[in-house]
Amino acid sequence: AIFKRPEGLSAIEAAAVWMAYLTVYGALVDIAHTGKGDAVIITAASSSVGIAAIQSVNHLGGISIAATRTRAKADELKRQGAHHVVVTDEEDLAAEVMRITGGKGARVAFDPAAGPMIVKLAEAMSPGGIIIEYGALSPEPTPFPLFPVLAKGLSIRGYTLFEFLPIREKIEAAAAFIYGGFASGSFKPVVAKVFKLEDIVEAHRYLEGNTQMGKVVVTAKG
Numbered sequence: 001a002i003f004k005r006p007e008g009l010s011a012i013e014a015a016a017v018w019m020a021y022l023t024v025y026g027a028l029v030d031i032a033h034t035g036k037g038d039a040v041i042i043t044a045a046s047s048s049v050g051i052a053a054i055q056s057v058n059h060l061g062g063i064s065i066a067a068t069r070t071r072a073k074a075d076e077l078k079r080q081g082a083h084h085v086v087v088t089d090e091e092d093l094a095a096e097v098m099r100i101t102g103g104k105g106a107r108v109a110f111d112p113a114a115g116p117m118i119v120k121l122a123e124a125m126s127p128g129g130i131i132i133e134y135g136a137l138s139p140e141p142t143p144f145p146l147f148p149v150l151a152k153g154l155s156i157r158g159y160t161l162f163e164f165l166p167i168r169e170k171i172e173a174a175a176a177f178i179y180g181g182f183a184s185g186s187f188k189p190v191v192a193k194v195f196k197l198e199d200i201v202e203a204h205r206y207l208e209g210n211t212q213m214g215k216v217v218v219t220a221k222g
Helices: 011-017 018-031 048-059 071-079 093-100 117-124 146-152 170-183 197-208
Strands: 040-041 063-068 084-087 108-109 124-132 155-158 192-198 215-219
Touching: 011 192, 011 215, 018 048, 018 108, 018 124, 018 170, 040 048, 040 093, 040 124, 048 063, 048 170, 063 071, 063 093, 071 084, 084 093, 093 117, 108 117, 117 124, 117 146, 124 146, 192 197
Parallel strands: 040 063, 040 108, 063 084, 108 124, 124 155, 192 215
Antiparallel strands: none
């Protein structure tokens, strides 16, 4: 797929755009129809997709609730625009989301991890809410949160970017949304670190260390 580089971005910044923002568009706009006032839980929020989700929720007029495991990245997530940050190793996610939303819960959860955390996500949702699972980062089994799903009429939706990539109309709509976000100043890609191709092993080690905030970019000579 070929897209024009958004105006004002370097080649390295542009390399950090499309996978993250297209993934977010498909979930939060095309599927969940996120709108003004919607509370959205964003787990793994320090990833490039997580940061794009924070920016997109804010752009759409929603309330971005970033979830991160440790406090190490909490302040940076606030600097990246998250309206609220929940540190899940120290705080109860469901209780914090209910506090933030005045007891209403979140309408959307955007989660790449699955595993046991899905129970807390379900407890944190509002009636009729939707949990979008777009990954399987957790090595543990994913239980089905039956009672919250029954009580609140929740939807749990599996999703990958590739389900809508072949649909030209959806890709054009996504590109228009993304270009508009950059033109308005709402979107800005975050590049954690840049590696040369010959240092690809170090790039993988850096990713595995899970200290990055945003996208890792690898440059190659033409």
